[in-house]
Amino acid sequence: MKSILAKSALAISMAALAMGTAYADKSKWPKSFTVGTASQGGTYYAYGAGWANLVAETVGITGGAEVTGGPTQNLALVHTGKLAFGMTTMGPAREALDGKSPLAPGLKMNKVCAMFPMYETPFSVTVLSSSGIKSIKDIPAGAKIGFGPAGSTSDTYFPKMLETLGVKFQRRNGGWGDLGGQLQDGLIDVVAFAAGVPIPAVTQLEVQTKINILEFTEEEQKKIMDAYPVSAFPIKANTYKTLNKDARAVSMWNYAIANCDLPESFVYEATKAVLDNNPKMQTIHKGARTTLAENWDKNTFIPFHPGAVKYYEEKGFKIPANLQLKK
Structure with a gap:
């Protein structure tokens, strides 16, 4: 009998716990x-x-x-x-x-x-394959680079990172979907993404055209990590169809x-x-x-x-x- 009562008490306790949300005081909730x-x-x-x-x-x-x-x-x-x-x-x-x-x-x-x-938010760079750009150092001086919405994490940090690596560019802002469209239409040359992967705009791009996802060299990665609040991050090969191996990047939580x-x-x-x-x-x-x-x-x-x-x-x-x- 004691065993039955104990099990009943436990069951009641578990049920009450499961219904915690229902019994929570919601009088001051929005x-x-x-x-x-x-x-x-x-x-x-x-x-x-x-x-x-x-x-x-x-x-x-x-x-x-x-x-x-x-x-x-x-x-x-x-x-x-x-x-x-x-x-x-x-x-x-x-x-x-x-x-x-x-x-x-x-x-x-x-x-x-x-x-x-x-x-983690990786910082990654995407270009059209037709641009011939295969690495950060290939980005030509004066390239038009989209850095996402003004004031975003990408817009705050990515321009500084690329400047640290010696890239000279013209800055562009906009939503990720819009910048992806501008890249495809040739209105900008590069999109510097800071977003969790897979990024919907990049996934959409690689369905519609051929792209290159640029990775940092070990030296470039270290230089950025020494200067900014980021850590090493590999974009796994299975993240995008475009990648055939992990791509070296940096990230922020x-x-x-x-x-x-x-x-x-x-x-x-x-x-x-x-x-x-x-x-x-x-x-x-x-x-x-x-x-x-x-x-x-x-x-x-x-x-x-x-x-x-x-x-x-x-x-x-x-x-x-x-x-x-x-x-």
Whole structure:
């Protein structure tokens, strides 16, 4: 009889745990939420729209993605509370928290909190095969290079990287899909992508025409890593049909962020919805294979939202005091 009662109690406990979202206090939750992404045709929009829909379906409120200028703008919109959630790379996040954002110099964006790790953003260069460009050093002086939306991670860092490597160019901006079209039409010579792979615009390009994906030499890779907050990254050969071997690149981690004033229970449920459903996330975008709780430590300076801290600690991960929001 004791054994039966114990099993019944355990079953009731498990059922209550599974229904946690239903019993969460939602009185202070927003009626809807929006995730700041980037331009259409890029990884941020595809990934962000997917996790917004997943969270909306799981927690039971309306949610969606918004096209933005990318990480730098997302940080500002989340800080001001105009967006509940956003997506950023660690470089622009560091600048925003230090008060060095180009959108608001001197303003320390202390209302930005970390949620969960997403994926690494490789910096990669794509050209038409017909251009004859096969390496970074082949890029001719004065080449018109598309760097993505103004203020994006690519636009912030890639021009500096190429200048470090001695490339002289004319700068162009636009959404990834638009720049892919301009490359195909011969209006620009190069697209310097900073986006999770596979990049939809590149996948579309290689279906329509022949392209070259340029890799950095070991010397070029080291030079960039010594100068910028990036690490070595191989773009795997099976990422694109164009590649027949891994391509040497550099990358920067991406993180989902939340406004720090959002209710703890809401951010907890949103974080749980994404990290407890990694197989589903991978159907949204292959880059989500690294959207895992154990990668929480890829954030070393953005304070975690208390709701995210609660989730990680339930999973057995101890968030250091210096990465918890000061009350």
